Amino acid sequence: MAAASAPSVDTPRISTLILQRKTLAIGLAIIVAITLLAVLAPLIAPYSPSKLSIVNRLKPPSSTWFFGTDEFGRDVFSRTIYAGQLSLLVGAAATALAATVGITLGLVAGFFRKADGIVSRIIDAMMAFPDILLAIALVAALGPSLATVIIALGVVYAPRLARVVRASTLVIRELPYVEAARALGVPTWRIMTRHVLRNLVSPILVQATFIFAYAMLAEAGLSFLGVGVSPEIPTWGTMIAAGRQYVGQADWMTIFPGFAIILTVLSLQLVGDGLRDLLDPRLRKDL
Amino acid sequence: MAMSTPNADNHPDALADDIVLRAEDLRTHFIMGTRTAKSVDGVTLTVRRGQTLAVVGESGSGKSVTSLSIMRLLSHPGRIVGGRLLYRMRDGGVVDLATLSDKRMRAIRGKEIAMIFQEPMTSLNPLYTVGDQIMEMIRLHEPISRHEARIRARRMLELVEIPAPDKRLDQYPHEMSGGMRQRVMIALALACNPALLIADEPTTALDVTIQAQILDLMRRLQREIGMSILFVTHNLGVVAEIAHEVAVMYAGRVVEQAPVHDLFARPRHPYTKGLLACIPDAKRDRAEDGTRKMLNPIPGSVPSVLALPAGCAYAPRCPLAEAHCESVPPDLLNASPEHLTRCWRHELL
Numbered sequence A: 001m002a003a004a005s006a007p008s009v010d011t012p013r014i015s016t017l018i019l020q021r022k023t024l025a026i027g028l029a030i031i032v033a034i035t036l037l038a039v040l041a042p043l044i045a046p047y048s049p050s051k052l053s054i055v056n057r058l059k060p061p062s063s064t065w066f067f068g069t070d071e072f073g074r075d076v077f078s079r080t081i082y083a084g085q086l087s088l089l090v091g092a093a094a095t096a097l098a099a100t101v102g103i104t105l106g107l108v109a110g111f112f113r114k115a116d117g118i119v120s121r122i123i124d125a126m127m128a129f130p131d132i133l134l135a136i137a138l139v140a141a142l143g144p145s146l147a148t149v150i151i152a153l154g155v156v157y158a159p160r161l162a163r164v165v166r167a168s169t170l171v172i173r174e175l176p177y178v179e180a181a182r183a184l185g186v187p188t189w190r191i192m193t194r195h196v197l198r199n200l201v202s203p204i205l206v207q208a209t210f211i212f213a214y215a216m217l218a219e220a221g222l223s224f225l226g227v228g229v230s231p232e233i234p235t236w237g238t239m240i241a242a243g244r245q246y247v248g249q250a251d252w253m254t255i256f257p258g259f260a261i262i263l264t265v266l267s268l269q270l271v272g273d274g275l276r277d278l279l280d281p282r283l284r285k286d287l
Numbered sequence B: 001m002a003m004s005t006p007n008a009d010n011h012p013d014a015l016a017d018d019i020v021l022r023a024e025d026l027r028t029h030f031i032m033g034t035r036t037a038k039s040v041d042g043v044t045l046t047v048r049r050g051q052t053l054a055v056v057g058e059s060g061s062g063k064s065v066t067s068l069s070i071m072r073l074l075s076h077p078g079r080i081v082g083g084r085l086l087y088r089m090r091d092g093g094v095v096d097l098a099t100l101s102d103k104r105m106r107a108i109r110g111k112e113i114a115m116i117f118q119e120p121m122t123s124l125n126p127l128y129t130v131g132d133q134i135m136e137m138i139r140l141h142e143p144i145s146r147h148e149a150r151i152r153a154r155r156m157l158e159l160v161e162i163p164a165p166d167k168r169l170d171q172y173p174h175e176m177s178g179g180m181r182q183r184v185m186i187a188l189a190l191a192c193n194p195a196l197l198i199a200d201e202p203t204t205a206l207d208v209t210i211q212a213q214i215l216d217l218m219r220r221l222q223r224e225i226g227m228s229i230l231f232v233t234h235n236l237g238v239v240a241e242i243a244h245e246v247a248v249m250y251a252g253r254v255v256e257q258a259p260v261h262d263l264f265a266r267p268r269h270p271y272t273k274g275l276l277a278c279i280p281d282a283k284r285d286r287a288e289d290g291t292r293k294m295l296n297p298i299p300g301s302v303p304s305v306l307a308l309p310a311g312c313a314y315a316p317r318c319p320l321a322e323a324h325c326e327s328v329p330p331d332l333l334n335a336s337p338e339h340l341t342r343c344w345r346h347e348l349l
Helices: A014-020 A022-039 A076-111 A113-128 A131-142 A146-173 A176-183 A188-225 A236-246 A252-279 B063-071 B102-108 B130-141 B146-159 B165-169 B178-190 B208-225 B236-242 B260-265 B270-278 B323-327
Strands: B019-032 B035-048 B052-056 B078-088 B094-096 B113-116 B196-200 B228-233 B245-250 B253-259 B333-336 B339-341
Touching (some): A014 A022, A014 A252, A131 A146, A176 A188, A188 A252, B019 B063, B019 B228, B035 B063, B035 B228, B052 B236, B063 B078, B130 B146, B178 B208, B208 B228, B236 B260, B253 B260
Antiparallel strands (some): B019 B035, B333 B339
């Protein structure tokens, strides 16, 4: 408390704030590592993910094949990190789509009374279906491909964001400063983006992190069930699906991609939790 | 355009030159299913150029709904169901705010008519700096660069007597006190030089010292800029400080409008008289022997806006009421050329 140093009025640096929160720091570290592995897969992978070697089929993990080999003698480690590319891409793209659709619907529903009834009922109806079931139905309707998986997951998770955005919009819309902005002639779209959306950045960010995790999990589920991307393309889901038949002889074929899913989803959940704490001023301890 | 001449032929009801805003029989109702709350039910009032009209009344008398109606900021299910709101634009044209399109209304808000609210603590967006918010406002209405807008914003802060305006421009609302924030709100409202400022209880949330400073500031700005002010309040002390004219509201109607001195000297409506008698006065309320006299409240309570009486809304509480008062609602009568009252028996006062 003594005035040894001049009182610092600077706000703490973002890096300090993140490092102060263990869960957030650990989650971010893992997700960054996984992303790097996936992105740099061509440089890191010891073998091509599709190189067949019938001689070396179903070999257990060793120094030659870190994660063993599969039924065609392909290196499971190389395939796992390559599969990360696709799994992360699907997760990110589905989240981006869900965010775009969800935020738009949520803002419209929160802002316009007449639209609210319709939009909210649609959201309720969509949320009544289990995620995977709705995604399967959508993929079946659109025909399986990478794009349709992304679209299906984006559509399935959009209502979650729409609900969060709508609820917060209803509150913020009535705040005195929004009314004051109206009284000074600020047009509605500008109030929506500048005054309302800006206030929603933290709940949206937190929710989007969770949706990222759900979408990755759902993609793996779809691929496992054979309704996702084509089985030749390595994703964690297709790898587990392929390994299922050999789970007695070569459990490494399922364990490692399964572990990759667990680690990614866990790290995203940690990030989501950490962000929620960081962005909620009531839970901040440094002030 | 014909609208630009003050006495445009296409507008038979053009306002007299010195009038900025005239509400004529304004009716704003809140329709909820089968029930209708007649919050504003026949408000007639006049705001003159460069003058302050204070609108006084108790909670629920419709004064805030009147100001929101003028700004057309009523929230659902409130709606203007009748009457006119004639407003003289700065270019001299006269428009009826009650029927103007939303788009034209938006151009009027902020530029022609600005409004400040009761809650300075929450009327500014906490996420943007004060400078950002003033600049946004200026650039919405005028095509000028960020740099020019910032210079204007700085000048506005100087105008409302905020010290160290350069520093304040880059501060967030939470770094300021309530009084400072209300000054910022005033700067924001005046940034585009509106002809009419609607102030809805702007000093109610402030302590008395700051209240006096803000009132001083508003008086000074009015003198310098020449704007008109519609000042909504329930504080008769504030009215005496700032108003040129006063409109007293009761149960959704203006029951009396008069120059401030006339009103305080000789109220011509029994409700106004009752209100004035309610003001505690340290000297007057102490009897000769030093014991305190009781306050003089008005007996009874305000009728519900859901079920207004057929005749004069004040009749049930009025000491002068007679049978006629309870059946026929009084017209706005001239007690003197400048003194309007809605009382059949005003001559007795």
